Amino acid sequence: MDMGKYSIGVDYGTQSGRAVLVEIGTGREIATAVKEYTHGVMDEYLPDGVTRLGPDWALQHPRDYVEVLEETIPRLLRESGVRPEDVIGIGIDFTSCTMLPIRADGTPLCLEPRFERHPHAYVKLWKHHAAQDEANKLNDIARERGEAFLAHYGGKISSEWMIPKIWQILDEAPEVYDAADAMVEATDWIVMQLTGKLVRSSCPAGYKSIWHKRTGYPDPDFFRALHPRLEHVVEEKLWGLILPIGSRAGELTEAMARRIGLLPGTPVAVGNVDAHVSMPAVGITEPGKMLMIIGTSTCHVLLGTEERAVPGMCGVVEDGIIPGYMGYEAGQSCVGDHFEWWVENGVPPAYWDEARREGIGIHDLLTQKAAKLRPGETGLLALDWWNGNRSTLVDADLTGLLIGATLATKPEDIYRALIEATAYGTRMIVETFRASGVPVDEMYACGGIAQKNALMMQIYADVLNMPIYIGASTQAPALGAAMFGAVAAGKARGGYDSIEEAAREMGSVREKPYVPNPSAVKVYDELYREYARLYDYFGRGENNVMKVLKRIKSAVAQEEVKTC
Ligand SMILES: Nc1ncnc2c1ncn2[C@@H]1O[C@H](COP(=O)(O)OP(=O)(O)O)[C@@H](O)[C@H]1O
Numbered sequence: 001m002d003m004g005k006y007s008i009g010v011d012y013g014t015q016s017g018r019a020v021l022v023e024i025g026t027g028r029e030i031a032t033a034v035k036e037y038t039h040g041v042m043d044e045y046l047p048d049g050v051t052r053l054g055p056d057w058a059l060q061h062p063r064d065y066v067e068v069l070e071e072t073i074p075r076l077l078r079e080s081g082v083r084p085e086d087v088i089g090i091g092i093d094f095t096s097c098t099m100l101p102i103r104a105d106g107t108p109l110c111l112e113p114r115f116e117r118h119p120h121a122y123v124k125l126w127k128h129h130a131a132q133d134e135a136n137k138l139n140d141i142a143r144e145r146g147e148a149f150l151a152h153y154g155g156k157i158s159s160e161w162m163i164p165k166i167w168q169i170l171d172e173a174p175e176v177y178d179a180a181d182a183m184v185e186a187t188d189w190i191v192m193q194l195t196g197k198l199v200r201s202s203c204p205a206g207y208k209s210i211w212h213k214r215t216g217y218p219d220p221d222f223f224r225a226l227h228p229r230l231e232h233v234v235e236e237k238l239w240g241l242i243l244p245i246g247s248r249a250g251e252l253t254e255a256m257a258r259r260i261g262l263l264p265g266t267p268v269a270v271g272n273v274d275a276h277v278s279m280p281a282v283g284i285t286e287p288g289k290m291l292m293i294i295g296t297s298t299c300h301v302l303l304g305t306e307e308r309a310v311p312g313m314c315g316v317v318e319d320g321i322i323p324g325y326m327g328y329e330a331g332q333s334c335v336g337d338h339f340e341w342w343v344e345n346g347v348p349p350a351y352w353d354e355a356r357r358e359g360i361g362i363h364d365l366l367t368q369k370a371a372k373l374r375p376g377e378t379g380l381l382a383l384d385w386w387n388g389n390r391s392t393l394v395d396a397d398l399t400g401l402l403i404g405a406t407l408a409t410k411p412e413d414i415y416r417a418l419i420e421a422t423a424y425g426t427r428m429i430v431e432t433f434r435a436s437g438v439p440v441d442e443m444y445a446c447g448g449i450a451q452k453n454a455l456m457m458q459i460y461a462d463v464l465n466m467p468i469y470i471g472a473s474t475q476a477p478a479l480g481a482a483m484f485g486a487v488a489a490g491k492a493r494g495g496y497d498s499i500e501e502a503a504r505e506m507g508s509v510r511e512k513p514y515v516p517n518p519s520a521v522k523v524y525d526e527l528y529r530e531y532a533r534l535y536d537y538f539g540r541g542e543n544n545v546m547k548v549l550k551r552i553k554s555a556v557a558q559e560e561v562k563t564c
Pocket residue numbers: 013014015016294295296297335336337338339340363364367447448449452453
């Protein structure tokens with residue numbers, strides 16, 4: 001074993017935490033460890049198995065996040081033989097806005113006996129969409145008041161973000177709101193567990209908490225207009241130093257060092273977000289190159305030189321991704337989740353048997369079958385809104401649509417139509433950026449699905465009519481987090497002084513991109529035009545049937561709760 005220097009990155013995804021130990025200088029991933037969350041995503045019941053959650057809820061358990069550190073980091077050291085003194089830094093990235101109410105010392109409220117059966121005391125996962133009413137009211141009030149911040153967020157604040165989630169807690173559980181000394185992003189909370197102090201990251205603050213590098217948070221007046229008790233929400237619940245990404249949040253405490261096998265004093269980077277952190281891991285540090293991080297959901301991140309208003313984007317934040325640039329984000333709320341839904345609910349036993357016989361996963365079986373179909377052959381078209389629309393409509397109340405099914409439609413036809421729908425959704429996002437004056441010249445992809453599903457990447461190349469370059473790492477977010485760990489350590493300790501330097505040495509893409517096939521491009525152009533018509537028809541108010549159905553469903557659910 002040589003005595004190089006190493007950094008650890010921990011990527012907290014929707015289902016699991018993934019840690020990598022990376023060699024400084026080469027970006028070589030020496031060891032990887034994955035821990036599935038013990039409680040997974042809680043969307044029906046609390047851990048007691050009886051406390052029922054409402055529609056659109058999605059919670060997590062904060063203890064699972066600490067378990068990830070305790071299990072994966074010692075495993076990395078054991079398997080690699082790397083000495084703790086040669087680990088010069090740690091970086092974290094997380095899904096976002098994944099948030100929780102805590103005491104001032106960092107204790108999550110859900111760990112207190114008084115609150116263990118209280119849904120609002122748990123972590124609200126990014127895809128918790130039950131704060132849509134609050135998001136709608138917030139957007140109406142912000143529009144009426146002519147709040148300038150709306151332009152930085154594509155005209156709408158999403159129900160996935162911090163302020164609607166805090167407001168939902170206040171509306172539905174004022175006792176939890178009162179007991180919370182702070183509301184924090186999970187990325188900042190886990191950094192707090194490592195360092196013992198609360199430091200907030202400028203990245204999620206900028207994208208998810210309406211914080212601006214130059215103007216800070218919105219005025220108390222605005223928050224008062226939402227709810228009188230929110231007037232001082234910033235001082236009361238969002239306090240804490242905000243540091244830019246690329247800085248050091250602090251050092252590993254004695255207690256945590258003992259629990260995870262590293263040395264106390266190891267530098268810890270300011271927390272990051274899973275999408276944004278991936279850009280340097282793919283080697284991107286300049287404008288015009290859009291990166292798709294494809295997993296449970298997809299995030300699209302892009303650098304620009306000017307702050308433009310792009311309708312329905314998630315946001316533009318100065319220094320939000322790479323210091324010195326405007327960082328743009330857009331996204332799709334379900335991509336892998338979309339396929340998972342189909343696999344779990346629509347695929348007959350014969351297909352599962354076939355996959356077992358062939359010794360492959362069900363996704364691989366459906367992909368193999370779908371790959372035999374030509375573009376347009378299924379006769380199907382879908383809207384990719386099974387978990388709402390994150391960009392460009394920013395509406396969690398929109399739902400899925402499949403059109404063209406017949407008695408001859410097969411499971412692989414639908415699987416392919418769902419893949420195509422997500423590709424059309426991405427094209428809509430790319431076209432919206434371009435129409436708003438933000439160039440998108442090249443497309444990149446990373447994340448689990450970009451690595452695993454070649455058919456899907458080919459369909460994206462064909463639908464977008466652009467080559468798709470794939471990040472070389474199988475764990476791009478964790479690699480990016482490790483790179484930020486190396487920057488937190490700094491050159492003097494064997495790391496880097498800037499993320500650009502780290503990206504040059506440690507980030508990379510695979511040699512061969514997926515290249516568009518002209519005959520497929522032609523068919524997909526025609527199908528995309530139909531997709532765009534459906535998108536406008538169901539998404540922009542001409543036909544609100546999706547919302548009507550949701551309203552009826554929610555009324556029925558409330559009736560059921562009353563009669564229970
Ligand atoms: N071969 C595959 N093709 C398409 N989707 C897949 C495949 N294998 C798994 N998935 C989907 O990928 C998602 C998990 O993505 P991943 O990037 O591993 O995790 P995360 O979203 O937690 O970062 C799941 O929703 C699953 O349905």
